[in-house]
Amino acid sequence: MLTVAIALLLMQQAPEADVDWDKEFGVEVEERDPVTGELPVDPYDQSNDNAGAKPFSGTGMAEQFGGREGIRRIADRFADLSISDPRIAAIFEGHDHVRFRRTIFEQFCYILNAGCDYTGRDMRSAHQGLGSRKPEMNAIVENLQTAMREEGVGFAAQNRFLAKLAPMSDEIVER
Amino acid sequence: MVGPSVGTDTDGDPPPPANYNAKLLLTNAASPIEGGSGGGIASWATIGGRQSDRGLGVQTHATFIALPDYQWTSFGVALGIADRVELSYARQNFDTQDVGTALGIGKGYVLNQDVFGAKVRLAGDVVYGDPLMPQISAGVQYKRALDGPIAAAVGAAQDQGLDFTLSATKLFLSHSVLVNTTARLTKGNQNGLLGFGSATDSDYSLQFEVSLAYQLSRRFVAGAEFRTKPDNLGLGEDNWFDIFAAYAVTDAVTLTTAYADLGSIATFEDQRGLFLQAQFAF
Numbered sequence: 257m258l259t260v261a262i263a264l265l266l267m268q269q270a271p272e273a274d275v276d277w278d279k280e281f282g283v284e285v286e287e288r289d290p291v292t293g294e295l296p297v298d299p300y301d302q303s304n305d306n307a308g309a310k311p312f313s314g315t316g317m318a319e320q321f322g323g324r325e326g327i328r329r330i331a332d333r334f335a336d337l338s339i340s341d342p343r344i345a346a347i348f349e350g351h352d353h354v355r356f357r358r359t360i361f362e363q364f365c366y367i368l369n370a371g372c373d374y375t376g377r378d379m380r381s382a383h384q385g386l387g388s389r390k391p392e393m394n395a396i397v398e399n400l401q402t403a404m405r406e407e408g409v410g411f412a413a414q415n416r417f418l419a420k421l422a423p424m425s426d427e428i429v430e431r
Numbered sequence: 432m433v434g435p436s437v438g439t440d441t442d443g444d445p446p447p448p449a450n451y452n453a454k455l456l457l458t459n460a461a462s463p464i465e466g467g468s469g470g471g472i473a474s475w476a477t478i479g480g481r482q483s484d485r486g487l488g489v490q491t492h493a494t495f496i497a498l499p500d501y502q503w504t505s506f507g508v509a510l511g512i513a514d515r516v517e518l519s520y521a522r523q524n525f526d527t528q529d530v531g532t533a534l535g536i537g538k539g540y541v542l543n544q545d546v547f548g549a550k551v552r553l554a555g556d557v558v559y560g561d562p563l564m565p566q567i568s569a570g571v572q573y574k575r576a577l578d579g580p581i582a583a584a585v586g587a588a589q590d591q592g593l594d595f596t597l598s599a600t601k602l603f604l605s606h607s608v609l610v611n612t613t614a615r616l617t618k619g620n621q622n623g624l625l626g627f628g629s630a631t632d633s634d635y636s637l638q639f640e641v642s643l644a645y646q647l648s649r650r651f652v653a654g655a656e657f658r659t660k661p662d663n664l665g666l667g668e669d670n671w672f673d674i675f676a677a678y679a680v681t682d683a684v685t686l687t688t689a690y691a692d693l694g695s696i697a698t699f700e701d702q703r704g705l706f707l708q709a710q711f712a713f
Contacts, residue, residue, distance in 0.1 A: 389483075389484055389485070390483045390484040390514070390556075390559070391453065391483040391484065391485070393559065394453060394454065394455050394483060397455060398455070401649060411607070411646070411647065411648050411649070412607050415604045415605070415606075415607045415646065416604070416605050418604050419562060419603075419604035419605035422558055422559050422560070422562070422604055423559070423560060423561060423562055425556070425559035425560055426559075426560055426561075429559075
């Protein structure tokens with residue numbers, strides 16, 4: 257039995273190395289922007305209103321988050337944790353991680369009033385079709401808490417920021 | 432595929448079901464004396480168990496309260512269904528110690544009660560959604576005092592009764608404060624351990640439970656509770672009060688300690704003491 261199987265395996269012809277399978281199957285390849293490294297998206301109206309929350313007034317919150325640099329580290333760490341989180345991996349699969357990192361930073365930075373504009377899509381469009389439900393929201397919250405904690409953001413300030421994000425659940429959660 | 436791909440290689444790694452289904456830490460709340468989910472002495476709008484909006488969760492607890500003249504133990508189990516419905520059972524054991532002698536029922540006589548609860552979340556979410564829209568739940572508790580003759584001897588009209596609760600709970604994230612208010616229709620004397628109603632007063636009365644908690648960290652909350660009670664028996668039954676701290680040791684284990692003031696119980700005044708609870712939830 258085994259020798260037959262091995263013989264059959266040996267008789268298999270190796271696939272041609274230079275076949276463009278995407279082309280063979282008619283898959284359209286999206287080219288990343290050579291400068292930003294992002295995949296193209298359909299056009300939309302850019303507005304800070306798309307961030308889904310009014311920014312804090314004053315500089316207190318931005319300072320508690322370590323300014324723009326601190327917010328950048330938090331956003332990056334949050335992205336790392338979420339993209340590699342097996343609980344929500346399915347949501348990030350096939351998602352443009354480069355664009356996600358940029359827009360999530362802009363959103364955090366804008367809401368924390370650290371001097372950024374948000375250029376991403378509104379919350380409903382950005383999450384449409386991802387199939388997010390409450391357990392996924394909870395995983396996202398936990399990852400953000402971890403990122404904020406590691407950056408040394410006080411718990412009360414963490415909650416004040418989450419208070420800006422929590423009401424977005426209505427736009428994010430699909431039932 | 433072009434461009435960087437960070438840590439997406441999770442193929443063959445099915446999500447761990449326990450975590451996948453999890454509520455945010457502490458949002459299954461503690462286990463109140465009547466079972467289910469809530470504070471120490473108040474039933475909340477929260478649903479027991481660690482399940483989120485799908486699946487099943489279970490929450491079990493054991494509670495001990497050391498009072499000057501009595502000793503309270505209770506234990507219970509609650510089943511949470513999709514963070515929507517909660518079915519609960521709690522057994523209350525109230526050891527009368529030396530008071531048993533004074534009351535003529537025997538030293539160390541233990542009053543027992545079964546509480547079967549059902550609660551349904553009607554609207555809202557304790558954390559998400561409109562920041563001013565609380566999670567609202569309605570509940571019913573069927574209570575069966577197991578010492579009917581004693582309840583009758585102190586003047587109770589019945590040894591079983593129904594409580595109806597309507598609760599609203601919200602975590603105000605911007606202030607790290609959780610607020611619960613509950614309205615309860617009840618006839619219970621000392622929550623039912625001394626039966627329900629009396630010869631002179633067997634109507635339902637509307638009582639209130641209020642809890643305030645401050646979230647110090649993801650794992651640690653501290654707060655206070657107040658609960659009004661009827662005095663159907665004319666024994667000077669008092670309102671209840673406690674200050675508490677709860678700590679989530681792990682995702683599954685929550686320890687709660689409180690200083691509880693249960694006032695006068697069967698004419699024995701100033702029943703204040705230490706409340707301890709261990710809760711296991713998944």
